[in-house]
Amino acid sequence: ELNVIGNIKINEHLGTTIFANVANFQQEMDNLGNDGFMDKPKSRQVNLVNRWSYSTDRFQSATTLSLIADDREGGQMGYTPQRTDLWGFTNKTNRYQIFTKNGILIGNTASLGTQLSATYTDMDNHYGLKSYDAIEKNLYFNAIYQQTFDSIHKLDAGVSVQYNNVGETYLHDIGRSLALPSATGLPLFAGGVRKEVVPGIFGQYSLMLPDFSLVAGVRYDYNTYYQQSLFTPRLHVKYNVNEKGTLRASVGKAYRSALPLVENIGLMASSRRLTTATGSIEADINRMEEAWNYGLNYVHHLQLGESHLLTLSLDAYRTTFVRQSVTDLDRNAHIAYLSISDKTSYSNSLQAEAQFDLFDDYWSVTLAGRYNDVHMTLNDQLMEKPYVSRWKGLIVNNFRTNLRKWMLDVTMQFNGAMRLPNTAGLAEAYSQPYAIVHAQLTRRFRHFEIYAGCENITNNVQPYPILGAHDPFGTSFDASVVWGSLMERTYYAGLRF
Numbered sequence: 001e002l003n004v005i006g007n008i009k010i011n012e013h014l015g016t017t018i019f020a021n022v023a024n025f026q027q028e029m030d031n032l033g034n035d036g037f038m039d040k041p042k043s044r045q046v047n048l049v050n051r052w053s054y055s056t057d058r059f060q061s062a063t064t065l066s067l068i069a070d071d072r073e074g075g076q077m078g079y080t081p082q083r084t085d086l087w088g089f090t091n092k093t094n095r096y097q098i099f100t101k102n103g104i105l106i107g108n109t110a111s112l113g114t115q116l117s118a119t120y121t122d123m124d125n126h127y128g129l130k131s132y133d134a135i136e137k138n139l140y141f142n143a144i145y146q147q148t149f150d151s152i153h154k155l156d157a158g159v160s161v162q163y164n165n166v167g168e169t170y171l172h173d174i175g176r177s178l179a180l181p182s183a184t185g186l187p188l189f190a191g192g193v194r195k196e197v198v199p200g201i202f203g204q205y206s207l208m209l210p211d212f213s214l215v216a217g218v219r220y221d222y223n224t225y226y227q228q229s230l231f232t233p234r235l236h237v238k239y240n241v242n243e244k245g246t247l248r249a250s251v252g253k254a255y256r257s258a259l260p261l262v263e264n265i266g267l268m269a270s271s272r273r274l275t276t277a278t279g280s281i282e283a284d285i286n287r288m289e290e291a292w293n294y295g296l297n298y299v300h301h302l303q304l305g306e307s308h309l310l311t312l313s314l315d316a317y318r319t320t321f322v323r324q325s326v327t328d329l330d331r332n333a334h335i336a337y338l339s340i341s342d343k344t345s346y347s348n349s350l351q352a353e354a355q356f357d358l359f360d361d362y363w364s365v366t367l368a369g370r371y372n373d374v375h376m377t378l379n380d381q382l383m384e385k386p387y388v389s390r391w392k393g394l395i396v397n398n399f400r401t402n403l404r405k406w407m408l409d410v411t412m413q414f415n416g417a418m419r420l421p422n423t424a425g426l427a428e429a430y431s432q433p434y435a436i437v438h439a440q441l442t443r444r445f446r447h448f449e450i451y452a453g454c455e456n457i458t459n460n461v462q463p464y465p466i467l468g469a470h471d472p473f474g475t476s477f478d479a480s481v482v483w484g485s486l487m488e489r490t491y492y493a494g495l496r497f
Contacts, residue, residue: 018051
């Protein structure tokens with residue numbers, strides 16, 4: 001893997017930055033379960049980014065051009081796209097984007113900003129006897145006017161428009177498509193194009209006081225594909241309880257246009273068929289997700305000695321879905337039912353975090369824990385959402401010498417048990433809790449750094465991650481039931497110049 005970053009200052013106003021990343025991995029390994037499948041896909045990836053910046057006293061502009069080319073190939077050992085006797089997959093993704101942001105000051109109290117982006121994504125994927133191809137064309141523009149009245153009051157207002165064109169083709173078996181007729185006659189699952197135009201207007205008021213701030217906003221959009229008006233208010237409040245503690249609260253509405261096929265692309269690495277909950281695309285798929293979000297955050301700073309600071313953070317968030325994109329994997333072990341459901345669905349999250357320094361800043365520690373309570377209605381029954389750990393933990397240790405010539409980072413991640421979907425008894429109902437430890441040692445010199453490390457030091461991996469590996473074209477094959485790490489103990493070393 002190679003990463004290159006170059007900065008060029010052309011003159012006092014104009015500069016450019018070039019980012020390049022090239023990665024190549026072509027080794028076949030089969031250590032996980034010794035099931036005849038590659039543990040890690042062979043891959044080639046290129047990322048190129050070129051950013052241009054221009055600034056004066058009253059005008060600023062930033063334009064970025066980016067390219068991503070990603071090519072992956074995996075499956076049974078020895079698989080190539082020419083081998084039809086072996087199960088394998090190929091993922092090819094090309095993405096091109098241009099993004100420009102420009103702002104100009106108007107007088108001393110106002111400004112006008114614009115954002116414009118254009119993105120083209122081409123995906124070509126093959127999974128055994130399934131294939132999924134998609135092309136997405138996206139254009140986005142917004143203009144924001146900001147008026148500052150004084151040090152207390154500020155107003156933002158603007159307009160936006162988004163155009164999204166997604167063409168999808170999904171084939172379940174070679175030469176045969178899983179075509180599900182809809183009320184409009186569009187066989188979305190065999191091949192369809194969805195065009196959305198979303199114009200909108202928005203406004204936001206900000207109140208800034210010494211110990212209290214408030215941001216209240218509202219926007220109105222109209223989605224031409226769903227022929228639906230979208231009204232989304234939001235409110236953010238910040239209150240300084242005292243010199244050491246800050247309380248924040250937020251509430252807001254949200255809509256999302258779901259793409260059920262690509263969002264469940266991992267299920268294509270299984271024998272499951274993808275269909276809709278009732279067989280009607282109009283009733284099951286062609287609706288928008290809608291939800292209310294609520295959040296609370298409290299941050300407290302404690303001084304420990306003359307130079308040590310302990311930061312405590314508590315978070316509580318809830319999302320209540322009015323409608324949610326649901327993938328039911330429990331009704332039938334061989335079928336995935338996709339729908340946009342208006343039945344009970346919610347997500348609660350509680351998180352606590354502590355950050356502190358020890359021994360004159362030579363050692364810094366971060367401790368974090370999170371509890372997730374995520375439920376959705378599947379087949380008329382309120383159930384835990386699969387593949388969501390109720391408990392997660394994180395410990396980060398950073399060790400530094402006085403001149404920061406030597407640096408050691410040790411990270412441990414804990415993942416609690418998660419509910420697994422219906423596999424007809426091939427897997428347990430719940431996964432096993434597991435922990436992963438990473439470490440990296442860095443030595444800094446005047447003009448370069450060398451580093452070495454190990455990922456997954458304890459080699460804690462999911463045993464037998466592929467169900468039905470002995471018969472990959474059979475009805476019990478499923479490579480999507482992934483709940484643990486698939487990355488074995490990995491040593492690495494590198495140079496930064």
